[in-house]
Amino acid sequence: MANPLIELFRDEYLLAVHKPAGLLVHRSPIDKHETEFALQYARELNGGKHVYPVHRLDRPTSGVLVFARDRETARNLGKAMMAGDVHKTYLAMVRGWPSASGEIDHPLREEPEDRRLKGQDQPIREARTRYRTLATTEIPVEIETYPRSRYALVELCPETGRKHQLRRHMKHINHPIIGDANHGRGRHNRYFAQRFGKGRLMLAATRMAFVHPVTGENITVSADPEDSFGQVLSIFPCLDCF
Numbered sequence: 001m002a003n004p005l006i007e008l009f010r011d012e013y014l015l016a017v018h019k020p021a022g023l024l025v026h027r028s029p030i031d032k033h034e035t036e037f038a039l040q041y042a043r044e045l046n047g048g049k050h051v052y053p054v055h056r057l058d059r060p061t062s063g064v065l066v067f068a069r070d071r072e073t074a075r076n077l078g079k080a081m082m083a084g085d086v087h088k089t090y091l092a093m094v095r096g097w098p099s100a101s102g103e104i105d106h107p108l109r110e111e112p113e114d115r116r117l118k119g120q121d122q123p124i125r126e127a128r129t130r131y132r133t134l135a136t137t138e139i140p141v142e143i144e145t146y147p148r149s150r151y152a153l154v155e156l157c158p159e160t161g162r163k164h165q166l167r168r169h170m171k172h173i174n175h176p177i178i179g180d181a182n183h184g185r186g187r188h189n190r191y192f193a194q195r196f197g198k199g200r201l202m203l204a205a206t207r208m209a210f211v212h213p214v215t216g217e218n219i220t221v222s223a224d225p226e227d228s229f230g231q232v233l234s235i236f237p238c239l240d241c242f
Helices: 038-045 071-082 165-172 186-196 227-235
Strands: 006-010 014-019 062-068 087-095 101-105 128-139 149-158 203-211 218-222
Touching: 006 218, 014 038, 038 062, 062 071, 062 218, 071 203, 087 165, 087 227, 128 165, 149 165, 186 227
Parallel strands: 062 203
Antiparallel strands: 006 014, 014 062, 087 149, 087 203, 101 128, 128 149, 203 218
């Protein structure tokens, strides 16, 4: 199988790629049957040498994913992420029309990696997300109780890094992300899956900016959303707006 990762940036210390939706970053205790991971494909791009993931993307989320090529670089970039010095930008398509911009400051209970532990008492952590509405549209389709249905394309910038933070925060303000099976609205998800022949989470990591942990340079890694994301955005009248 061809390597599904697209290389975006490489130097002696870092390797940044575009991860497609549907690919796990690494082995998970709840997906033991899976045999393909972004980690193994990144290692392939790295000439078979080990790489170190410094953050994660959920399986259904596509976009920018950064690996370190040595343990010390991974440790230092990880510290920068914990300190809030790494800036991430996502695009998402949501139900309804959010306000022009805002900040969601809503603490979240930690979700354990192993779903078998869900339901056990977990700590609640602060969580903040800034958002900006880029475009809105309305289609003449009755999906819930209205004869027309509204959607928006939003830019999301998490200021903390909680598990499923963006998905949970957009649900919290009643603008769930399209295609989100756990936190979204089933009728809307099914409509877009049927209309475009395949469902997907409409969330893409499009930009990551940080100070290089070794050279001190300002690094920005960007990636356009993959084709399956762009196809759904065809419901917006002017793609050039984005």
